[in-house]
Amino acid sequence: MANKIFVYIDHFNGQALPASWEAVGVARTLADHFSSVVTAVVLGYEVEGLANLSIEYGADRVLMGDDPELKDYRPEPFAEMVSQLTTEAEILVLPTTSRTRELAGMVAVDLETGMAPDVITFEIDGDAVLATRPIYAGKLLTKVVCREKRPQIITLRTRAFPKPEPDSGRSGEVIRVEVVMGEVVTEVTGYTESEAGVSLADAAIIVSGGRGVSSNPKLTPPDEITDEKEQEMWRAQQGFALVRQLAETLGAAMGASRAAVDAGYIPYPHQVGQTGKVVSPDLYVACGISGAIQHLAGMRTSKVIVAINKDSEAPIFKLARFGVAGDLFDIVPAFTRALKERLGK
Numbered sequence: 001m002a003n004k005i006f007v008y009i010d011h012f013n014g015q016a017l018p019a020s021w022e023a024v025g026v027a028r029t030l031a032d033h034f035s036s037v038v039t040a041v042v043l044g045y046e047v048e049g050l051a052n053l054s055i056e057y058g059a060d061r062v063l064m065g066d067d068p069e070l071k072d073y074r075p076e077p078f079a080e081m082v083s084q085l086t087t088e089a090e091i092l093v094l095p096t097t098s099r100t101r102e103l104a105g106m107v108a109v110d111l112e113t114g115m116a117p118d119v120i121t122f123e124i125d126g127d128a129v130l131a132t133r134p135i136y137a138g139k140l141l142t143k144v145v146c147r148e149k150r151p152q153i154i155t156l157r158t159r160a161f162p163k164p165e166p167d168s169g170r171s172g173e174v175i176r177v178e179v180v181m182g183e184v185v186t187e188v189t190g191y192t193e194s195e196a197g198v199s200l201a202d203a204a205i206i207v208s209g210g211r212g213v214s215s216n217p218k219l220t221p222p223d224e225i226t227d228e229k230e231q232e233m234w235r236a237q238q239g240f241a242l243v244r245q246l247a248e249t250l251g252a253a254m255g256a257s258r259a260a261v262d263a264g265y266i267p268y269p270h271q272v273g274q275t276g277k278v279v280s281p282d283l284y285v286a287c288g289i290s291g292a293i294q295h296l297a298g299m300r301t302s303k304v305i306v307a308i309n310k311d312s313e314a315p316i317f318k319l320a321r322f323g324v325a326g327d328l329f330d331i332v333p334a335f336t337r338a339l340k341e342r343l344g345k
């Protein structure tokens with residue numbers, strides 16, 4: 001399998017997502033198993049730094065398409081380029097991101113092969129990769145293999161595999177490839193940041209709040225807030241301030257259930273679940289979240305789950321490693337205080 005393990009480096013403006021390095025780590029493991037080399041595919045504009053970094057993380061050679069036409073990711077030209085560059089590949093590994101979900105699918109169609117998305121673990125069976133991925137909102141795990149066609153394409157769930165340490169002493173070859181594409185029919189006209197600071201997919205710790213966070217009956221809104229919805233929003237703000245303090249103490253990202261997002265307590269980029277972000281942190285703390293299947297679909301693979309809920313029958317407790325059945329308005333501040341003491345904050 002010489003030169004047959006390929007990995008795609010997903011990035012934004014030359015900044016790789018950490019998940020790309022996790023993918024390089026998996027490609028390295030596969031290449032070592034098959035006594036092969038890792039070929040990274042880097043596409044973009046002024047991406048030489050990224051190509052060199054790919055070698056530090058474990059690639060042996062890099063196919064680099066560096067062209068102003070590739071400055072902005074668009075599915076058609078990127079799929080065309082990746083398909084051209086990976087026709088000889090046995091295995092193509094990608095991180096799972098919103099871009100690579102479509103990219104990997106389009107490349108699989110172009111190369112008439114199969115793909116397994118959102119892989120959380122795998123085994124090697126002969127020269128085939130037996131990939132395990134969650135289905136039905138994470139209720140079932142399925143094993144997928146592509147025996148006949150090549151390349152076998154797998155996209156890896158973020159944080160399901162370790163990120164290798166970069167080694168600035170590693171050497172490898174960067175090969176500039178000619179960028180030949182058909183007509184590119186779409187143009188990116190700009191970017192708008194939806195909300196700064198939310199990087200749930202990469203977070204090692206997430207503290208999430210649900211509808212329960214707005215339900216503190218002991219809190220009386222100021223007299224001037226008379227509207228019922230505004231009173232609810234005020235309560236939610238007070239409740240989320242407690243959850244945020246816990247998150248800050250732990251150095252965690254803030255997550256939320258869809259009920260909290262739909263009610264307007266917190267913006268959509270924080271939503272975890274089937275129609276939000278899929279996360280796999282080391283620690284997930286769910287405050288006032290019942291544990292509906294659609295929420296569990298987004299955080300089921302967290303390594304340690306802590307649930308705080310006043311209903312001891314709430315489904316979240318079935319999944320949680322540690323559960324506290326009680327009022328979050330007592331428990332969350334007490335938890336934060338205890339952590340601050342422990343951490344000397």
Ligand SMILES: Cc1cc2nc3c(=O)[nH]c(=O)nc-3n(C[C@H](O)[C@H](O)[C@H](O)COP(=O)(O)OP(=O)(O)OC[C@H]3O[C@@H](n4cnc5c(N)ncnc54)[C@H](O)[C@@H]3O)c2cc1C
Pocket residue numbers: 209210211212213215216256257258259260271272273274275276277287288289290291292293294295298308309310311314326327328329
């Ligand atoms: C197609 C589809 C897609 C969906 N996608 C998603 C998704 O991506 N993410 C998602 O989260 N949901 C999603 N949902 C919605 C999902 O079904 C649930 O409605 C939602 O997850 C419920 O959010 P919640 O747990 O915050 O609210 P609830 O189910 O209302 O639970 C609130 C919890 O807070 C507890 N509580 C209340 N007060 C306190 C207190 N003082 N102290 C401690 N606990 C308290 C209650 O006991 C309760 O368990 C989807 C639904 C559909 C149909």
